[in-house]
Amino acid sequence: MNISYVPIQDRKETNYMNYIETLIAEKIKKIDSTLDAQGSDRKVIQLASKDFANYMKFTCKSTYNLCLDEKLEKFSKKKMSELESFLTIWTAMWMKKWQERVKLFIGNQSKNELNKLNKTLAKAGPMRQTIDCKQELIDIIESTLINNGEICGTENLAEYALKAELAKNSPNITDKAQALTFLNNVMHRAHEIAKTSGPLMFVEASKAYYSSVAPQK
Numbered sequence: 071m072n073i074s075y076v077p078i079q080d081r082k083e084t085n086y087m088n089y090i091e092t093l094i095a096e097k098i099k100k101i102d103s104t105l106d107a108q109g110s111d112r113k114v115i116q117l118a119s120k121d122f123a124n125y126m127k128f129t130c131k132s133t134y135n136l137c138l139d140e141k142l143e144k145f146s147k148k149k150m151s152e153l154e155s156f157l158t159i160w161t162a163m164w165m166k167k168w169q170e171r172v173k174l175f176i177g178n179q180s181k182n183e184l185n186k187l188n189k190t191l192a193k194a195g196p197m198r199q200t201i202d203c204k205q206e207l208i209d210i211i212e213s214t215l216i217n218n219g220e221i222c223g224t225e226n227l228a229e230y231a232l233k234a235e236l237a238k239n240s241p242n243i244t245d246k247a248q249a250l251t252f253l254n255n256v257m258h259r260a261h262e263i264a265k266t267s268g269p270l271m272f273v274e275a276s277k278a279y280y281s282s283v284a285p286q287k
Contacts, residue, residue, distance in 0.1 A: 091119040093154060097161040117223060118164055124224050125160070128213040160221070167222035173269035201243055207232055210253070211260045218264035223271050230270075231259045 095107040095115045105111045201207065211228035220227065241252040263270065 087119065087123065090122060090157070091115060093157055094118050094122065094161055097158055098165060101162060101165050114168070118161065118168075121164060121221055121224055122157070122160065124212060125216055125221055128209075128216045164221055167220070170268065171222050171270045173272050203243070204232070207253070207256065211256055214257050214260040215264050218261055220264040227263055227270060228260070231256055231263060235259055 098105055098115065098118065099107055105114065107115050208225070208228045211231050212224045215224045215227055215231075235252065235256045239252060239255065241248045243249045243252065
């Protein structure tokens with residue numbers, strides 16, 4: 071896949087997120103040539119793109135409230151060129167994290183571990199729905215993860231941290247003291263997640279998919 075640099079003023083009608091996703095797919099393909107970016111591994115590219123958007127959101131404080139498209143629209147040609155160079159480094163870091171964080175399950179191998187996790191998180195479902203500030207909490211947790219070096223699956227991990235803490239403590243968020251304690255606890259959990267080594271996300275794959283991928287790896 072050959073992608074030539076398109077000047078920012080010539081891309082006014084282009085969706086910048088799609089442009090970033092295309093670049094990420096190209097860079098990941100260079101790292102792992104077995105990845106099927108347009109097929110079975112499409113979700114990997116989408117997750118990486120979402121993670122990069124969140125990384126930009128929480129590291130570019132001057133444009134915090136803007137989406138990635140709006141942030142990139144403000145970039146000059148020079149900044150866009152620098153961004154593409156940075157994206158090469160960031161993607162390599164992300165791929166390393168992906169390989170560290172993801173555990174692939176095949177068939178029934180996943181049932182016990184995933185069922186145990188799902189039962190724990192299910193307890194938090196009803197409580198999560200009653201929280202008015204849940205998106206603000208997710209943003210705080212995600213920012214904590216990113217600031218502590220976690221760049222892979224940050225939105226998923228933030229959701230997990232929130233649900234796990236809700237299932238553990240069942241706080242009354244309307245009570246200021248309990249709300250503050252809960253916030254401290256969930257940020258501490260996010261910090262621990264970021265510092266943990268090994269798998270944190272679980273992917274269930276079919277045997278057919280595994281058979282086609284494993285030999286190439």
